[in-house]
Amino acid sequence: MIQYTRETFNQVMIQNYAPADFIPVKGKGSRVWDQKGKEYIDFTSGIAVNSLGHCPDEIVEVLKTQSEKLWHSSNWFTSEQTLALATKLVEKTFADRVMFVNSGAEANEAALKLARRYAVDNFGYQKSKIIAFKQSFHGRTLFTVSVGGQAKYSDGFGPKPADIIHIPFNDLNAVKAVIDENTCAVIVEPIQGESGILPAHQDFLQGLREQCDQHNVLLIFDEVQTGIGRTGYLYAYMKYGVVPDILTSAKALGNGFPIGAMLTTNHIAKSFVPGVHGTTFGGNPLACAVAEKVIDIISSPQFLQKIHRTSEKFMQKLQEINQQCGLFKEIRGEGLLIGAELIEKYQGKASEFVKKAADNGLMILVAGPNVLRFAPALNISDDELEAGFVRLEQTLLVD
Numbered sequence: 421m422i423q424y425t426r427e428t429f430n431q432v433m434i435q436n437y438a439p440a441d442f443i444p445v446k447g448k449g450s451r452v453w454d455q456k457g458k459e460y461i462d463f464t465s466g467i468a469v470n471s472l473g474h475c476p477d478e479i480v481e482v483l484k485t486q487s488e489k490l491w492h493s494s495n496w497f498t499s500e501q502t503l504a505l506a507t508k509l510v511e512k513t514f515a516d517r518v519m520f521v522n523s524g525a526e527a528n529e530a531a532l533k534l535a536r537r538y539a540v541d542n543f544g545y546q547k548s549k550i551i552a553f554k555q556s557f558h559g560r561t562l563f564t565v566s567v568g569g570q571a572k573y574s575d576g577f578g579p580k581p582a583d584i585i586h587i588p589f590n591d592l593n594a595v596k597a598v599i600d601e602n603t604c605a606v607i608v609e610p611i612q613g614e615s616g617i618l619p620a621h622q623d624f625l626q627g628l629r630e631q632c633d634q635h636n637v638l639l640i641f642d643e644v645q646t647g648i649g650r651t652g653y654l655y656a657y658m659k660y661g662v663v664p665d666i667l668t669s670a671k672a673l674g675n676g677f678p679i680g681a682m683l684t685t686n687h688i689a690k691s692f693v694p695g696v697h698g699t700t701f702g703g704n705p706l707a708c709a710v711a712e713k714v715i716d717i718i719s720s721p722q723f724l725q726k727i728h729r730t731s732e733k734f735m736q737k738l739q740e741i742n743q744q745c746g747l748f749k750e751i752r753g754e755g756l757l758i759g760a761e762l763i764e765k766y767q768g769k770a771s772e773f774v775k776k777a778a779d780n781g782l783m784i785l786v787a788g789p790n791v792l793r794f795a796p797a798l799n800i801s802d803d804e805l806e807a808g809f810v811r812l813e814q815t816l817l818v819d
């Protein structure tokens with residue numbers, strides 16, 4: 421048998437990633453094991469994806485059962501599983517209608533195209549301006565990466581889609597200065613994830629809602645990272661009490677089985693008639709069966725309530741470590757989406773701590789060069805959490 425190693429990655433993979441030195445082979449709950457049998461505590465959930473941990477029994481059961489019934493039939497046919505998931509999402513959110521896709525970028529691509537088409541249908545071609553925020557992240561298709569606020573991701577691919585502007589996050593005056601009759605959409609992450617776990621201010625999101633209403637602009641919430649219980653609410657908009665016109669969801673929706681969704685209202689959904697937008701895999705019965713079970717579990721009030729308690733504990737433990745090591749100038753976030761920003765002395769060094777954590781048997785993430793990101797499974801047990809913090813201490817409390 422061929423032994424694949426990290427070196428194989430360098431030989432056969434396109435080098436657009438630089439994965440860790442170890443190769444995970446098995447996961448259960450918040451524990452992961454690598455090829456050598458070394459155990460890791462997982463504080464990453466595959467970037468806020470495996471929110472119920474690795475291989476949760478109830479989800480495995482659904483996946484197995486559905487895998488013997490029907491995997492895929494294309495969107496020329498619908499499926500009971502697709503309709504069941506859509507019904508639940510509609511029941512539990514502001515939305516009247518749902519479209520399924522396979523990833524966060526695709527969900528945002530659909531949202532942006534819907535906003536543009538809605539503007540054309542209802543106001544005319546001149547209404548095409550999209551307002552987005554600096555440092556935001558919305559995916560890697562050419563449209564979504566151009567809307568995202570980091571030039572280093574979007575430059576160097578030739579001409580970008582036009583009429584997209586980027587202004588500072590949490591700055592309502594900057595919005596007021598540019599929003600007008602020719603604006604079709606504002607897109608925002610309620611908590612900016614990739615750029616450092618930066619929560620939107622309450623009055624900022626409220627102000628965005630008012631500005632959008634005044635100028636007939638659609639408000640899009642990118643909840644790809646903040647959705648599905650990550651903040652202790654099914655969606656973060658529920659915490660803020662600010663309702664968007666379009667919401668995108670993905671990451672944790674399938675607990676690791678790829679699926680994304682775009683949610684909107686009856687009125688806006690009218691602009692997507694047959695043929696206007698589509699996908700081959702989106703809404704397949706296998707993905708939808710899994711996601712329905714995920715929604716069932718995570719949307720229960722008891723489950724969501726527990727996230728707040730786990731969050732408090734997690735934050736407190738981080739603060740305690742920081743009192744000893746003094747590495748962080750700020751610890752912030754909501755629910756179990758937590759960022760710890762390094763002090764000046766360690767600027768640009770976040771990924772070095774990630775490496776060291778792995779040596780100590782702990783998986784953590786960065787969010788930009790200066791922030792350590794923690795996104796443990798929402799159902800992480802006390803035992804797993806304690807074990808993880810022992811290893812985090814070993815990582816942060818040296819010299």
Ligand SMILES: *Cc1c(COP(=O)(O)O)cnc(C)c1O
Binds near residue numbers: 557558559560644
């Ligand atoms: C991860 C992420 C995306 C992109 O999702 P993919 O599934 O990688 O395409 C978009 N928006 C936000 C806020 C994200 O965190």
